[in-house]
Amino acid sequence: MAERRVWPMIVALLALGVLLLPLSQSLFGLRLTYTVRVVALGGSLLGALSGAVGCFAVLRRESLLGDALSHAALPGVAIGFLLAGRQLGALLVGAGIASWLGLRLVAAILRTTRIKQDAALGIVLVSFFAAGIALLTYIQSLPEASQAGLDSFIFGQAAAIIESDIALLGGVGLAVTLVLALLWKEFKLITFDADFASAGGLRGGLIDALLSTLIVVTIVLGLQLAGVILMVGMLIAPAIAARQWTHSLEQMVVLAAALGAFAGGSGAVISALDSDIPTGPMIIVVAFALVALSITLAPGRGVLWRQLRQRENRRNFRSRRLEPGA
């Protein structure tokens, strides 16, 4: 069910996001350097991408799977570095492979043992992450690698984004949008009712694998900016916030993309103000402020709204009860 209020909200969010740059220039003395603009653009693109893809992760109740997969990427980054040096391509491919292995491992544990899902996710998350930290510590001890800055993958770093990353983010973002648009009905059905999708003639396994791949790709792209620990926040926060405002999946995905772009862009810029502020936490702080606002204020689902309605109901009920005696 589409809500008319959502489209103006999206426009307002984007306008506010665009206005934020000159605003912070005059208020906080932010210098609109080339770097800051690149960081803002990169953060927004990444936020939009993870916001849209994250909707499916949240609706499939796979938020924690996203968390495990992003932690699982860390050893891949380290191994990529050991094999190819500090080339972004190698690091991201390594991250993607490790993350994908984590995904397969969770599935294998669930299939072959009696371990429950939460424990399987826990196992994959901590074991991969521990291996990643151990490898990073080893890399730090290498003389030629001390300047590699791989530890920025843990909490994310806005300064790590350079112009070529924007092209990568834009390209992948476009590809993901295209896949989402083309396979929209397949993704919707597999998310709502996977058994029916398979029984009803769709290739359930294939669609499931495609959707998981989109989630892994999104996570990998976001690692540099948001870091492995908090990347899941970029995935789930915009989706959770957007869900409060609408009952239509189409609107939810677009709104989540807009909210993600806002959080990603503004969070990245704020952290760029001072090199001591890590980018991942800053983006997540903004994103979850949006979540808190949405959960409180959204009409229909919001806490405030429900309390108002409850009070009104109670008043109506009381006055009706008094009527016969009055």
Added chain:
Amino acid sequence: MPEPGELALAIDDLTVAYDQKPAIWDIDLEVPQGALMAIVGPNGAGKSTLIKAALNLIPRAAGSALFHGKPYEAARHLVGYVPQRGSVDWDFPTSVLDVVTMGLYGKLGWLRRPGRRERAKALAALEQVGLLDYAGRQISQLSGGQQQRTFLARALVQDAQIYFMDEPFAAVDATTEAAIVNILRELNKRGRTVLVVHHDLQTVPEYFDWLTLLNVEVVASGPTCRVFTLDNLQKTYGGRVTSLHGGQVLAAGG
């Protein structure tokens, strides 16, 4: 024995095991075309497992299932499915009409989007289950019975030859029960085969002309008038069934 071509469903040696213990064991089942069949048995008898294994939704330890003589991969378009109502999240952001339209996704194929024709089909199915006024509703606002009828409408637009329904009568209101029964009869009249996982023994002879009694293994399967006997029911439920409708069951069996 009917010719294989006349069988809507032929299950052979089907076995499914969770953790070594078999959930269903060596199921042989033949369902003629046009049968309106109940699958009845105690909790844990493997009724849902049987359906899901036949439809390849869970892995089989052994066995095969043929739909109108074809394996499942070649017969997907012949099969309609109504999963248990509780198997999905009804807070999913979508409308009733949208859920019903999902029944047409399989036939649409990759890349094609549902259009005006699909919308018309979905609305017709909603009218059939008495939910036309609810087409635009968000699904989280539906009652349990309305959810069940939405699922039924989604299966109707599939226009399948053989339907598998997992507990459609579970915890529904009288309106919904009547609507479901009407649709079962309508499907039956059009020569479709319907398999229903069912719990209420009282209504079995009234609603179904074919019956399979299941308790991990098939206890009995065939026309309801032959299978629905006190003896068979006691074998299925382990002697917990003492009488049903007074002498009616015994008379039918004797």
